[in-house]
Amino acid sequence: MTQMEFPPLKNDLLLKAAKGESIEQVPVWIMRQAGRYLPEFQEVRSKHDFFSVCQTPALACEVTLQPIKRFDLDASIIFSDILVIPQAMGLTVVMVPGMGPTLPKPLKDPTDLVRLVKPNVEKDLKYVGDAITLTRHKLEGKVPLIGFTGAPWTLMSYMIQGGGSSTMTKARQWLYKYPEDSHKLLQLITNVIIDYLVMQVKAGAQLLQVFESHGDFLNDELFENYSFKYLKEISDKVRQRLKEKNIPEVPMIAFPKGATMNSLEMLAKSKTYEVLGLDWTVDPIEARKRFGPEITLQGNLDPCALYASEQEIIDRTRDMVMKFGKSRYIANLGHGILPDIPITSVAAFIKGIHSV
Template sequence: MKDAKPFPVLKNDNLLRAARGEVVDRVPVWVMRQAGRYLPEFQELRKQHDFFTVCRTPELACEVTMQPLRRFDLDASIIFSDILVIPQALGLTVEMHAGVGPVLPQPIVVPEDLKRLTPDGALSRLSYVGDAITMMRHKLEGRVPLIGFTGAPWTLMGYMIEGGGSKTMSKAKAWLNEHPEDSKLFLNLLTDAIVDYLEMQVKAGAQMLQVFESSAEHLSKEQFLQWCVPYLKRIRDELVDRLTKKAIPVVPMTLFAKGAGHSLKEQSELGYDVIGLDWTVDPLEARNLVGPNITLQGNLDPQDMYRDPDELRNLTTEMVHKFGKSRYIANLGHGITPQTPITSMEVLVEAVHKAL
């Protein structure tokens, strides 16, 4: 992007400072899925446009990314997209069915099906995400940093085998047992695509990256260490290597492995700056396990957003007190759910900022 306009100067960099372990003015807060169905203006826009049309049209993706920032005093934005754009770019059809979620009508059933995937050219089919990121950096006018993201290999493999979301991921888990060599091939293929994709996002202007290993919750500790950790490490190492070789500044990275509180120490050794926690993890125990040099993110139970405002305020304050002001980014322990009252977001954000 030789002739590209420089990006506006960042005014609120508390998120990036927290990620790097620097002093913050206030505890930064953002919310996973902060753009989405709990916002009436999102629902309104979705009536006019199909989900993936929103993802693929930079103006629409930016509009939706901006929606929560107009309402709440958040410290970060996250580009509107979905983890399933990678399976799409690899040649699988992905549909978004109302009330169901993502559906992949021709999933990967047997190892032979891996031949249907089209890694060549996948990155160019994702260029619309880069376009949205670059546009969003300008539209933000430096107000807060912009986070880019990806699904992690095991989580993407799960959706691609199951043909959508699954309560058990049993077909994908059966693959790990029955086709271990092909599982490695599959996970490596996804890892390669992910590294390309994250590099592209950084070049486009992403100031921080989050890797969602949301389906870690279906694996035992042993399986997590075998089927997630090596690929998560490869993503971080290869991305840093590539950016460094090209003299592109490395951005902070967050690993959110839902349900992997059994392996916090192992997660802290993978090179990520930030470890995201779900609500099953105690903040003080997490800090003891990861040590002082990792930033923690999380971890209010999304269900607490349905409590009355005083209770929510108290729970949030208590959480922030437990984590403390240094090396901490406040968030929920998973995505905000569609029926959440708007006022709960206001209470949460204000309580985080006032806690310390």
């Protein structure tokens, strides 16, 4: 297939940092940069429910561009949600205000696996591809566009737990009680993710992030068996499929939030992803020491640090860049931005990064 024509990219700092090329300035973007802390986002959300915004390319494009218009960011990330995959696999997911994403009928035990359908990703998740293509045009090459997915374990745990949880015991129970069916479910999700990421690159995504947001529930053994195995398969097969289709490869970021230092080290040294995203509990100096010079690190200011004064945000941000070092580094928060963070604090964070 031939690649679509898009406006030429003017700011390639993120792509260069991801590939380990030398850069003039540290690139910065923010997880959940399109979100409730922006009044213009609230305005859109007051008229449309969450998943309608995801499913309507013009709206998804509009909110993706909102933070780019306001701030000096070096990347955009398509507005969507990781839970569009469980939806495409036949489960109902609703956004309950104050509770977050909820699945009213989660998978109770392996007999429920028959409820899942194998989606036709090009058709059922076409709205995400259309939003990506539209956004690539509307960005006019200002910054690159990141596509994303949830990782298999994170999606499996939502599908079983039915929503967020501080323990994830229903989901973790499966790993011990039904190991074979757990692998069966993870493999079904992995197959969908591979199709989904390839589709996103075809549509115009220039970098891909895989969110393993529930890494904090896995010890080293569980991480290796139930997370790493599939993260590696995703990276290997997405690259292979792109090659077969003559589509240029894109850099990939893994963000295993809350994973142990041993698990992070294993993932880093496996060289399956160009970039490793770190949450705010990981010490930058130790991370560099343990993960080696051949991986780009991304992160990791505590999202709550943005509640400090502007001067303190700038100081902490500059300190973070010094600790990571300016090469092979992408600045970000250690998790998504919180809904009540002042706009001025976000500007201070970005200013701090760009002032080093």
